[in-house]
Amino acid sequence: MAKILLIDSNPDHRKSLKGLFEYRMPHSVVIENDCVAGARACVAERPDLIMINLLLFLDHKFAFSRALSRINQTEKIPVLVHLSGVVEDLSRRNAEVNGAAGVLELPCTAEELGEEIHRAISTGGRRGTTAEVKTVTWPSEHLAEGQASAREVKPVDWVAMASTNSTQTQAPSADPGATLKERKTPDTTRKSTAGSSTFKLAAFDSVDPETVKSGRSDSKTRETFKPPDWPSVKPEDVKKSGGRSA
Numbered sequence: 001m002a003k004i005l006l007i008d009s010n011p012d013h014r015k016s017l018k019g020l021f022e023y024r025m026p027h028s029v030v031i032e033n034d035c036v037a038g039a040r041a042c043v044a045e046r047p048d049l050i051m052i053n054l055l056l057f058l059d060h061k062f063a064f065s066r067a068l069s070r071i072n073q074t075e076k077i078p079v080l081v082h083l084s085g086v087v088e089d090l091s092r093r094n095a096e097v098n099g100a101a102g103v104l105e106l107p108c109t110a111e112e113l114g115e116e117i118h119r120a121i122s123t124g125g126r127r128g129t130t131a132e133v134k135t136v137t138w139p140s141e142h143l144a145e146g147q148a149s150a151r152e153v154k155p156v157d158w159v160a161m162a163s164t165n166s167t168q169t170q171a172p173s174a175d176p177g178a179t180l181k182e183r184k185t186p187d188t189t190r191k192s193t194a195g196s197s198t199f200k201l202a203a204f205d206s207v208d209p210e211t212v213k214s215g216r217s218d219s220k221t222r223e224t225f226k227p228p229d230w231p232s233v234k235p236e237d238v239k240k241s242g243g244r245s246a
Contacts, residue, residue: 002121005047006031007038007056007064013082013106017051017113024110027117035064042074049121054083054103057095065099080120082106 004027008014014031021029030045032038035056042050050068057064057079068074081095082104092103101120104113 002027002048002117003045004029004117005038005041005045005050007033007035007050007052008082009033009056010053010084013053013084016107017082020110020113025114035059035067039064039067039074042068042077043071046073047077049117050077050079051104052079052081054081054087054091054095057081057098057100058091062098069099078120078123080104080116 004021006014006017006021006029008017008031018029018031021027030041030047032041035052038050038052041047052064065079068077068079078101079099080102081100084106087103087105095103101123102116104116108116
């Protein structure tokens with residue numbers, strides 16, 4: 001049989017848990033409404049286990065748990081935290097890191113409450129334990145002596161690349177005039193076949209700039225522009241005729 005100190009400001013929690021302890025559990029219970037009265041009861045009653053609401057346990061950055069750790073008579077009393085509904089993993093982890101020996105989700109049966117009480121008391125009241133931080137070891141690449149790494153960057157052989165490009169480039173023609181002539185004169189003999197159809201390039205007549213400047217042209221359809229012959233009218237005649245021309 002163990003003495004349990006219940007600290008909870010929720011009247012529904014106090015009523016249900018008090019009924020379990022009085023009628024279904026062999027343990028005795030002492031009930032307080034807030035953390036200040038609960039801390040005084042811890043020193044006076046010396047309970048075997050403290051049951052506290054999670055909201056009160058988290059209040060003022062776990063002030064209740066830190067207060068118990070500073071008193072020699074209460075530092076080894078285990079704490080069981082309870083809350084209505086499902087407890088999130090983050091809240092459960094924060095409660096355990098800051099001194100909770102277990103987390104109980106309400107409502108619960110007498111068997112579940114008895115198991116949690118037994119598990120919390122068996123921990124011995126260890127409070128404020130944190131997980132050990134392990135050093136991360138990164139894998140390193142070990143190469144044998146004289147062995148080159150697969151990621152080794154090789155220098156670029158610019159001389160070899162220049163000689164390769166020069167052999168692939170077509171040699172320029174010895175006659176620059178011939179090259180210019182080939183560019184100006186369209187090749188009408190080239191054909192591109194696509195299936196059964198044949199595509200022929202159209203040949204356009206070239207115009208000599210000297211002929212254009214001199215005004216001469218070989219076109220047979222050239223027409224000569226003649227200015228129109230407008231009759232001359234005297235202003236005196238227009239005034240006498242009243243604006244009508246003869």
